[in-house]
Amino acid sequence: MPTRYPTLMLFHIVINALLMPELETELCQLEAIPDGGSKEFYPNGEALFAVRQGSEVFVYRNSCPHTGMPLNWQPDRFFDVEKKFIQCAVHAAIFQPDTGLCVAGPCSGESLTAIPCEVKSGSVFVHLPTSP
Protein backbone atom coordinates (compact mmCIF):
# COMPACT_ATOMS: atom_id res chain seq x y z
CA MET A 1 0.00 0.00 0.00
CA PRO A 2 2.76 2.59 0.75
CA THR A 3 3.89 2.45 -2.92
CA ARG A 4 0.34 3.37 -4.00
CA TYR A 5 0.07 6.33 -1.63
CA PRO A 6 1.46 9.01 -3.99
CA THR A 7 -0.84 7.80 -6.77
CA LEU A 8 -3.88 7.84 -4.49
CA MET A 9 -2.92 11.26 -3.17
CA LEU A 10 -2.61 12.66 -6.71
CA PHE A 11 -5.95 11.07 -7.64
CA HIS A 12 -7.57 12.69 -4.57
CA ILE A 13 -6.15 16.13 -5.47
CA VAL A 14 -7.31 15.89 -9.09
CA ILE A 15 -10.81 14.71 -8.14
CA ASN A 16 -11.16 17.49 -5.55
CA ALA A 17 -9.99 20.09 -8.07
CA LEU A 18 -12.53 18.85 -10.61
CA LEU A 19 -15.45 18.48 -8.23
CA MET A 20 -14.78 21.45 -5.96
CA PRO A 21 -13.15 24.24 -7.94
CA GLU A 22 -12.03 27.16 -5.80
CA LEU A 23 -12.73 30.83 -6.19
CA GLU A 24 -9.88 33.16 -5.25
CA THR A 25 -11.30 36.21 -3.51
CA GLU A 26 -9.43 39.26 -2.24
CA LEU A 27 -10.42 40.09 1.34
CA CYS A 28 -8.45 43.27 1.96
CA GLN A 29 -5.03 44.84 2.20
CA LEU A 30 -2.86 43.21 4.91
CA GLU A 31 -2.71 46.53 6.79
CA ALA A 32 -6.51 46.52 7.17
CA ILE A 33 -6.13 43.72 9.76
CA PRO A 34 -4.43 44.99 12.94
CA ASP A 35 -1.25 43.09 13.78
CA GLY A 36 -2.23 40.78 16.66
CA GLY A 37 -5.88 41.49 15.97
CA SER A 38 -8.81 40.25 13.94
CA LYS A 39 -11.39 41.35 11.39
CA GLU A 40 -14.66 39.99 9.98
CA PHE A 41 -15.39 39.45 6.29
CA TYR A 42 -18.40 38.29 4.31
CA PRO A 43 -17.14 37.26 0.85
CA ASN A 44 -19.92 35.65 -1.21
CA GLY A 45 -22.11 35.64 1.89
CA GLU A 46 -19.66 33.48 3.89
CA ALA A 47 -19.11 34.62 7.49
CA LEU A 48 -15.33 34.55 7.93
CA PHE A 49 -12.77 36.20 10.16
CA ALA A 50 -9.05 36.72 9.79
CA VAL A 51 -6.39 36.97 12.47
CA ARG A 52 -3.00 38.51 11.76
CA GLN A 53 0.37 37.76 13.32
CA GLY A 54 2.91 40.01 11.63
CA SER A 55 2.96 39.12 7.94
CA GLU A 56 0.97 35.91 8.51
CA VAL A 57 -2.81 35.74 8.26
CA PHE A 58 -5.12 32.88 9.26
CA VAL A 59 -8.73 32.81 8.12
CA TYR A 60 -11.56 30.77 9.66
CA ARG A 61 -15.31 30.39 9.32
CA ASN A 62 -17.03 32.40 12.03
CA SER A 63 -18.70 29.34 13.50
CA CYS A 64 -17.84 27.74 16.82
CA PRO A 65 -17.42 23.94 16.61
CA HIS A 66 -19.43 23.68 19.85
CA THR A 67 -22.80 24.98 18.61
CA GLY A 68 -22.17 26.70 15.29
CA MET A 69 -22.74 30.14 16.82
CA PRO A 70 -20.59 33.11 15.72
CA LEU A 71 -17.52 33.48 17.94
CA ASN A 72 -17.05 37.21 18.18
CA TRP A 73 -17.72 39.38 21.21
CA GLN A 74 -18.26 42.53 19.18
CA PRO A 75 -17.66 43.44 15.53
CA ASP A 76 -14.11 42.36 14.59
CA ARG A 77 -13.34 41.26 18.18
CA PHE A 78 -12.36 37.57 18.42
CA PHE A 79 -9.45 37.55 20.89
CA ASP A 80 -9.37 37.08 24.64
CA VAL A 81 -8.37 39.95 26.89
CA GLU A 82 -4.66 39.12 26.63
CA LYS A 83 -4.95 38.80 22.83
CA LYS A 84 -3.29 35.39 23.04
CA PHE A 85 -6.17 33.13 21.97
CA ILE A 86 -9.28 33.36 19.86
CA GLN A 87 -12.12 33.08 22.36
CA CYS A 88 -15.74 32.19 21.71
CA ALA A 89 -18.10 34.77 23.20
CA VAL A 90 -20.83 32.20 23.90
CA HIS A 91 -19.20 29.60 26.22
CA ALA A 92 -15.59 30.88 26.27
CA ALA A 93 -13.83 28.08 24.36
CA ILE A 94 -10.32 29.18 23.41
CA PHE A 95 -8.53 28.41 20.14
CA GLN A 96 -4.95 28.71 18.94
CA PRO A 97 -4.82 31.59 16.43
CA ASP A 98 -2.45 29.82 14.03
CA THR A 99 -4.14 26.41 13.92
CA GLY A 100 -7.73 26.99 15.06
CA LEU A 101 -7.40 24.09 17.54
CA CYS A 102 -9.61 24.42 20.61
CA VAL A 103 -7.32 24.03 23.63
CA ALA A 104 -9.90 24.60 26.39
CA GLY A 105 -13.66 24.69 26.67
CA PRO A 106 -16.63 22.57 25.68
CA CYS A 107 -15.23 21.72 22.23
CA SER A 108 -11.66 21.00 23.37
CA GLY A 109 -9.78 19.01 20.73
CA GLU A 110 -12.01 20.22 17.87
CA SER A 111 -10.94 22.92 15.44
CA LEU A 112 -12.27 25.97 13.71
CA THR A 113 -12.77 25.50 9.98
CA ALA A 114 -9.71 26.97 8.31
CA ILE A 115 -10.05 28.71 4.97
CA PRO A 116 -7.03 28.51 2.66
CA CYS A 117 -5.52 31.96 2.34
CA GLU A 118 -2.40 33.72 1.18
CA VAL A 119 -0.87 37.18 1.19
CA LYS A 120 0.18 38.38 -2.25
CA SER A 121 1.47 41.85 -3.08
CA GLY A 122 0.22 43.16 0.25
CA SER A 123 -3.32 41.81 -0.16
CA VAL A 124 -5.03 38.90 1.61
CA PHE A 125 -6.75 36.34 -0.63
CA VAL A 126 -8.92 33.38 0.34
CA HIS A 127 -9.75 30.32 -1.72
CA LEU A 128 -13.43 29.50 -1.34
CA PRO A 129 -14.98 26.37 -2.79
CA THR A 130 -17.50 27.07 -5.52
CA SER A 131 -20.69 25.11 -6.11
CA PRO A 132 -20.25 22.41 -8.78
Ligand code: FES
Ligand atom coordinates in the same frame (compact mmCIF):
# COMPACT_ATOMS: atom_id res chain seq x y z
S1 FES B 1 -20.70 28.15 21.29
FE1 FES B 1 -18.57 28.47 21.38
S2 FES B 1 -17.97 27.55 23.22
FE2 FES B 1 -20.11 27.15 23.11
